[in-house]
Amino acid sequence: MNTKRSRTNVELENLLRQLGLALEASGIGIWQHNIAKNQTRWDEQLKAIYGVPKAPLDVIWLDSVHPDDLAPTNAVFLRAIETKSDYASEFRIIRPDGVVRYLRSRARYFVDASGDPCFVGAEWDVTDDVLLNKELERSREEARLAADHDHLTGLLNRRSFDFALAEFARKESAKVTLFHIDVDHFKEINDRFGHAVGDFVLCHVSKILLNAISAGGVAARLGGDEFAILIPEDEGARIDAVLDHIQESLGNPIPVGDQTLIVRCSIGVASAASADFAKLLSHSDLALYHAKRNGRNRAAVFSDEMASALANERQLAQDLRSGLALGQIRPFYQVQVDARSLRINGVEALARWHHPTRGILAPSHFLSLAASNGLVAELDDVILKAVLSDMESSAALAGIRVSVNLSADRLDDPEWITRLGSFDIPPGRLSFELIETIFLDSLSDQVRENIQTIKSFGIDIEIDDLGSGHASLLGLLELRPDRVKIDRQLVMPILQSVPSRRLVSSLVDIARALDMEVIAEGVETLDHAQVLAGLGVHTLQGYAFGRPQSFADLTARLEQEEASELRRADAGCASQ
Known part of the structure; x- marks a missing residue:
């Protein structure tokens, strides 16, 4: 019997030693609290966790709990005592060296051999897990923030x-x-x-x-x-x-x-x-x-009105794209006359849109629309090709110079210049009128080169709106266009305004000094024509000599004037 009891004691000691090693390896500290006596026993592992070499019966737990966790943690423990139920809590402690650690505590209620209510529990340090979870949550929050x-x-x-x-x-x-x-x-x-x-x-x-x-x-x-x-x-x-x-x-x-x-x-x-x-x-x-x-x-x-206006504009932009593809955009021609003889010496090609439902539209109805929708280049090409076709098909245009408006940004496009060289353009018959002359003060090397190339094709260069503030004298001196056009706003008041006549006269003198021909546009009456001719203007353009007209009407007019010239010539011969 004694041998059996000794063997049992040895086995129990071995088991206790193994349990102690397991607890030590796990880092778990054991405590027991006698509720009746308010006494707590800690094992050495738990003392190490708290960092305190306290005596076995000292009650120091609440002294170590973090102040922010003290009230809620104690409340959980008191509730477990009151209900005689198991206890579970997580809280922070502050060790004597000031280090904050996170602990997890679990305990079970029981009554000991003396009849005292007690808890026996275990605590272990979960600081690494808590900090890792916090870091993971912070990373997740940062990821959410980055995603949002x-x-x-x-x-x-x-x-x-x-x-x-x-x-x-x-x-x-x-x-x-x-x-x-x-x-x-x-x-x-x-x-x-x-x-x-x-x-x-x-x-x-x-x-x-x-x-x-x-x-x-x-x-x-x-x-x-x-x-x-x-x-x-x-x-x-x-x-x-x-x-x-x-x-x-x-x-x-x-x-x-x-x-x-x-x-x-x-x-x-x-x-x-x-x-x-x-x-x-x-x-x-x-x-x-x-x-x-x-x-x-x-x-x-x-506003609803804004939506309606935009819908109309977008529809018109779509119509313009279709119109360019379907040949609805055609040049109309306004004649230019010699200021002395009043005979036609040139025409300006002006785009007109034969809209299927709105009738014939002037550029004021679609030019800005073309610019905002990236269609100016296509519009320029359509008009230029139509003008060249008209020039080739009409003998009446043989001695007439044709001026075509050209947007300034085309001059910065080397591909367009190359394509221009592939057209069969009779030298001296075609003139490009630059309608955006603000760039004259800052000509790029590419623009300078392209302008020289255009001139080498036998195409003249005209500058529109002389006197409007766009075409500076330095720009004119550098560009050296073949002719300039005096803005209609300067031409219209010359009959009543002496300063206007002086200004136009000065502009003509400047142009002549630079070997440029001068065209006056917006000539409304023959009185205007007479004054402008006296000031030295070379060519006149305006309603006094004709409004923009279709190619067919222009051809008919040119043929009629040619026939009239022949009749006058024949009459002159007969009178001799």
Whole structure:
């Protein structure tokens, strides 16, 4: 029996030793608390966790708990005592060396051999796990932030903006005002100052937009230099307040190196109830387009009239594309006459659009539309090809110079110049009239080269609107066009205004000094023609001699005048 008991004691000792090693390896500390005596026993492992060499019966647990965790942790323990239930808690402690650790504690309620209620429990250090979880959560939060926000400005990105708008739409009777914002001339800012300054400008605008919204509002960068803010109301006063804040804040210059820069924005505004949110973006985009088209640096509020006008414009733009492809754009010709003999010595080709439902449209109805839709180059080509075809098909045009308007940006296109050389253009018969002469003060090397190439083809160069402020004297001296046209606004008052006559006379003298012919346009009466001829103008153009007319009507007129000349010649011979 003794042998058996000894063997059992040995086995028990081995088991206890193994349990102790296992606990030591696990880092788990054991404690027992006698509720009746308010005494706590800690093992050596738990003392090591807390960093205290306390005596076995000292109650020091609450002295070590972090002040922020003390009340809730103690409340959990007292509740377990009150309900005689198991205890579980997590809390921080502050060790004597000041190090903060996170602990997890578990205990079970029992009554010991003396009948005292007790808890026996275990605690272990979970600091590494807690900090790892916090780091993972921080990483997840950063990932969420990166997924939902623009990396440069910190504003919501397009995806989050769409989600925010959808959230507003779920609310019954919700009303939202959307401000659609673009930075004016942002590409020029990037090109002039560099992308670092461009990024600074975007952040500058972002801060202004954030300050403009109140609680419940949303600010987002939709992409590039495009922003949006949502305000959950559509009261006119609130809209005005937001616009005033944005525009006043933008008026403050920002430093860029040793310079200052004032950032301007165009803003489109639209409001809608939740049932119509699907149209909100398109409406604000339309209002933004309207603001840009009317000069930028302004705000436009969407209206039904605006939508109707744009719909008509877009339809007209589509019609223009079709019209160019279908040959609806044709040249009309306005005659030019010699100022002395009043005989036709040239014609100017002017584009006319034979619209299927609106009739014949002058360039004032579609030229700006062609420019905004990238159709000017195609328009130039269509007119030039039609003019060359007309010149080839009519003997009546044989001795007539034809002037064709040319947009200045074509002069910077080497491919177009190459294509121009492939046309069969009779030397001295064709003249290009530059209708955008503002560039004369800053001719690029490419433009200079292309102009010389054009002249080598036997094509003349004319400058329009002399005296309007566009064509500078230095530019004329460098370009040396074959002829210049005096602007109609200077020609019209010469009958009543002595200063106007003097100004026109001075312009004629300047042109003659540079060996340039002078054309006066806007000649309304024969009295104008007589005065202009006396001032030395070479050629006259205006309603006094004819309005723009079709090629067929021009041909008929030229043939009729040729026949009249022959009859006068025959009559002269007969009288001799």
